[in-house]
Amino acid sequence: MRKLCTLELFSARRVQSFRRIREEAVANLVASLTAAAAGETSVDLTRMASTVTSAITTRAAFGKAQELTDAANFMVVVDNISDLLGGFRITDLYPSLTFLPALTGLKAKLEKMSKASDSVLDQIIDEHKSRRTRAATTKDDRHGSYKEDLVDVLLNLQEKQVDLGAPPITMEVVKAITLELFLAGIETSATTIEWTMSEMINNSRVLQMAQEEVRQVYGDDASLDQLNYLDMVIAESLRLHPPGPLLLPRENGNQKVELSSYEVPINTKVIVNVWAINRDPRYWKEAERFLPERFMDYSIDYKGTDFQFIPFGAGRRMCPGVSFGMAIVKLTLANLLFHFDWVLPAGQKSIDMTECFGMTLRKQYALHLIPVSYNRVPFE
Template identity: 65%
Template sequence: MRKICTLELLSAKRVQSFRHIREEEVSNLVDSLTAASGEPVDLTRMLSTVTSSITSRAAFGKAQELTDAFMVVIENISVLDQVIEDHKSRRRAGRNGDGEKEDLVDVLLNLQEKQNLGEMFLAGIETSTTVMEWVMSAMINDSRVLQKAQQEVRQVYGGDDGKNHFGEAKLDQLKYLDMVIAESLRLHPPLPLLIPRENRDKNVSFGSYEVSVNTNVIVNAWAINRDPRYWTEAERFFPERFVDCPIDYTSTDLQFIPFGAGRRMCPGVSFGMKIVKLTLASLIFHFDWKLPAGQKNINMTGCFRATLRRQYALHLIPITYGRVLP
């Protein structure tokens, strides 16, 4: 499944072929936000919708009917996780041998399919939405960073050019936005604990550790990304730390692995990051952003579902760029 996705569905050429879909759906998002200018919006849901629409059209050629279905699935991931954990607990307790019939979840667990399906799902809608939520939250909480990112994107795209057609052609020029996204990923990786891998061949040594054959290994990406031995002021949101550090999500540099590393890294990185960068650039080009009345900053508490998401939905007020409120 991974090989098919990497070589066929998520190849660089195929991802680029979906450019018009990304541009159209992000333009629809901008239209919706423009209509709501000056009023609080549930940006979490809107980001989920645009990501779902892009993914649905790219994968199936359809948008709205599948987007609605995807939203139901995303909102109920925690329930699905609990069902799976209940089955695992029952299996560990040996109760399946007491005459209980296996259901579909038991069969899937037996076939080890959950991991494969989970990787495919997380590489798409949930992960991209999560990344954008955290980036917007971090920028709203740091006006210096937001203003600097807005200045860059508005300078690159320029007045009427960007307003008439905000496309992907100039995204490569947004170097500071790249740093902002990378810094947010460092502090808030969508998968803080990477998907477990089993050492199947032979005993392997890592420094002073020995991993025996048939042992499952879980990499703590969250801890690596915040390790003070590798990151100065590791807990601080400071995008400029990447000025002299090339940003490459496919690199084998293991001090920064928001999507894993090597052959087993997330196969949907290229597809997802195209959505993330175009959407974020559009949001800060077309709009200024305010917090709802009475709110002084964004609560950065996270919760773990399929990914490490914000605990609370992100509600913000978009102000169309250039509009003066009464």
């Protein structure tokens, strides 16, 4: 399944095909912020970051023609599942007590969420099948007015049963991948945007340098590759605030493994603490300081080739949607820096950086800022 995601869903070509979707969603964000700037009012940037990432992911997965009610219903289900999985449960402390999920009501809640998810996804998939049938029997061709989204790609693979070295692609697999895309994608991208803006507000020198770069070279999605300092800012934000502070558990299989001076027995689950690695003074000078310049001579590729910096994991099990998520993060931040200066609400001297652990490493308190429109017309 991971190979399927890498080759078919999140390839460079596929991510680039969603460029217009990203631009439209970010343009809507800028319009909302411009209205707030005109009224000199504070905005909840935490909520707005979540809104823009949700809009992009929903359009990429379901397409513009999908009924908004279906997409909205699905987002409610995703939010509920995220809250359920991200919170602390007594069953986490005593996993061997198999009766606890039923006793605490967790099992019933999970079953309820599973049924709700299946119901909404069935409606969305049925609508896609109807659209595909209409497109095949009319002049509505696949390369014209009919635009394929991620659900269409999965349905294509399911129909053709393309051999990617994985088990057959059943309808349950289609639904599972769609749900995982939302659970893993929306909150991680939104959280990265929030943390990066927070760090820049608390570090005025970094904010000024990032804005100067963006306002000199940024014009559209094509010029994002030229924003080298912004790349360093994002990387440093991911170092200090990795979206997933603990990588998903992995099992070492049927042989013992030695890690440093520790022996990991056969069939033992191992959890990598990315947060701790990223702040280890053995690998990072002034590890607690926000210093983007540390990445000046560092190849930032997020491919997990350097084990001291693996915000998205490493190897075959790393996050397959990195390019999709980072495209959203960078475009959003570039626009926030290009179009606006940012001011703290009255009486606030800095951003509270207290962390709150859930499915991702979030800020405990929402980020509230006042946008001030920047009145330079680009590319005159």
